[in-house]
Amino acid sequence: MDRRLFLLLLVAGCADTSTEFKPMTGSPFPTPQPPPPRPDIPSAPPGPASSGDASFDEWRGQFRNRALAAGLAPALLDRELAGLTPNPRVISLDSAQPEFSKPVGDYIKGTVSDDRIARGQRYRANLPFWGGVEQRFGVPRDILIAVWAMESGFGAIQGDFDVIRCMASLAFHGRRRAFAEGELIAALKIIESGEADRGRLKGSWAGAMGQTQFLPSNYLATAVDGDGDGRRDIWGSSNDALASAANLLAKGGWTRGEGWAREVIAPPGFDYSLTEGPRETPDWWAGQGLKPADGRGWSGADAAAKAMLAAPAGADGPIFLLLPNHFAIRKYNNSTAYALGIGLLADRFAGGGPLARAWPLEIPLGIGDRIAAQTALARLGFDPGAPDGVVGVNTRTALRAWQKARGITADGYLSMDMVRRLNVEVAALPPAG
Structure with missing residues (x-):
C-alpha cells in the first residue's frame, strides 16, 4: 500500500469523536473499566437528567x-x-410579604358583594343536588356556595x-x-x-386545585364522588366539588344543626380584653352584657354551644360570638377574615340582612408599621413573638395586655392610632444598653 494512503487512513481512524468505547472483535487490549467510586464523593442518584x-x-x-x-x-x-x-414566579409569590395589610372591613366588603349574593342565591335555588349533599354531610348549602364563590368564583377561576x-x-x-x-x-x-x-x-x-381549591392531600383524604359516575372530579363536576367541600368541613368538625356565629352588641364599658379568650355559652355572655344584634333569641343547639368573642375591627366595628362551626370553616383556611367572609356571605344567600354595625373606615398598615409595633411591644415588656409583620394571635394578646395596662380599650386591634402611641412611648425610653 502506498505510504501516503496508509498515513491518511490512520489519521482518519483516530478522528472518531464518539464518547462510547467500542472494542474491536478479537482485540488484544482489555476493555477499559470505570474507576471505582470514591467513598468521599456521593454517586449521582438515579433519575432524570440535570435541570x-x-x-x-x-x-x-x-x-x-x-x-x-x-x-x-x-x-x-x-x-x-x-x-x-423550579418556577421562579411561585418562589417569588411564596416569599412576598404583602406591603400593606388589608383591613378586615375592606376584605369583607369585597367578599359580600351584591353581585356575588345574587349569583349565589340563583345557585341556591337551581342546583338539583343540594338535598342529597346536605342530608349526607350536614353542611348547609349556603356555606358550600360561599366556599365555591370565594375559592373559584363559582368554578370559573381554578x-x-x-x-x-x-x-x-x-x-x-x-x-x-x-x-x-x-x-x-x-x-x-x-x-x-x-x-x-x-x-x-x-x-x-x-397548589390548590379544582372548583373548591383542594390541596392534593385534601383530595386524597376527603374528595368524594357526588354525582355517582365513579370519579372524584373536583375540576369538572360541581356536584363532586361541593360534596367534597362538605366532606372536608364535616371532617373538620362541622356540627349539623348549629350556626356559625352571631353578631352581638356590647354595653358601654364592656371589657374587650375578653376577646379571643374564654369559650362560654350564650347565656354566660349575656351575663357580661352581650345581646344578639338582630334581637332574636338563640336556637336550642346554639344556646348549648360554647362561643368565643371576636372583635376583628376593634371595639369600633361589629363584634361576634363565634360558634364551633366558625372554627370548622377555618380548617379550610385558617383565617378569621376568611371564615367571617364565608359565614356572612352564606347568611346573605339565606336571605339575611347586612350587619347591624358598619365596618369602620380603616387605614391599611404597612409592613414597617406592623413590625415597628411588634418591636415596640417587645421593648415595653409585652412579648408579641418575632417581629415578622404578621398580626396574629400573639401580637393581639400582647397588644391587649399593653392596652389594659395603659387604660385603653383592650380590644387587641392594631390601628394606626395604636402604632403611633406605641412609637411615642418607645421613643421616650432611655437608649438600649
Whole structure:
C-alpha cells in the first residue's frame, strides 16, 4: 500500500469523536473499566437528567429517595420529575410579604358583594343536588356556595399552574419544605392512582386545585364522588366539588344543626380584653352584657354551644360570638377574615340582612408599621413573638395586655392610632444598653 494512503487512513481512524468505547472483535487490549467510586464523593442518584440548577438537582435527588420510601414507583418518579425545573414566579409569590395589610372591613366588603349574593342565591335555588349533599354531610348549602364563590368564583377561576412544578418549587425553596414535599407526594399518588393525569392537576400557585381549591392531600383524604359516575372530579363536576367541600368541613368538625356565629352588641364599658379568650355559652355572655344584634333569641343547639368573642375591627366595628362551626370553616383556611367572609356571605344567600354595625373606615398598615409595633411591644415588656409583620394571635394578646395596662380599650386591634402611641412611648425610653 502506498505510504501516503496508509498515513491518511490512520489519521482518519483516530478522528472518531464518539464518547462510547467500542472494542474491536478479537482485540488484544482489555476493555477499559470505570474507576471505582470514591467513598468521599456521593454517586449521582438515579433519575432524570440535570435541570441546569445544581441545587435543585440535589434537592430532587433527595426527594426522589423520600418518595420511593413513601411507596411511589421509580418509573412514575422518573417520568414526572424529568425536565422539572423550579418556577421562579411561585418562589417569588411564596416569599412576598404583602406591603400593606388589608383591613378586615375592606376584605369583607369585597367578599359580600351584591353581585356575588345574587349569583349565589340563583345557585341556591337551581342546583338539583343540594338535598342529597346536605342530608349526607350536614353542611348547609349556603356555606358550600360561599366556599365555591370565594375559592373559584363559582368554578370559573381554578388556576392554571402545574401543581407538580408548584410543589417542587415550594419544596426546593425550603420555607415550607416538609409541607410542600408532602403535597408533592400526594399529587404524585393521585397520578399513580389513575384518578387524574398531570395535565388535569392544575391550580393556584400554592397548589390548590379544582372548583373548591383542594390541596392534593385534601383530595386524597376527603374528595368524594357526588354525582355517582365513579370519579372524584373536583375540576369538572360541581356536584363532586361541593360534596367534597362538605366532606372536608364535616371532617373538620362541622356540627349539623348549629350556626356559625352571631353578631352581638356590647354595653358601654364592656371589657374587650375578653376577646379571643374564654369559650362560654350564650347565656354566660349575656351575663357580661352581650345581646344578639338582630334581637332574636338563640336556637336550642346554639344556646348549648360554647362561643368565643371576636372583635376583628376593634371595639369600633361589629363584634361576634363565634360558634364551633366558625372554627370548622377555618380548617379550610385558617383565617378569621376568611371564615367571617364565608359565614356572612352564606347568611346573605339565606336571605339575611347586612350587619347591624358598619365596618369602620380603616387605614391599611404597612409592613414597617406592623413590625415597628411588634418591636415596640417587645421593648415595653409585652412579648408579641418575632417581629415578622404578621398580626396574629400573639401580637393581639400582647397588644391587649399593653392596652389594659395603659387604660385603653383592650380590644387587641392594631390601628394606626395604636402604632403611633406605641412609637411615642418607645421613643421616650432611655437608649438600649
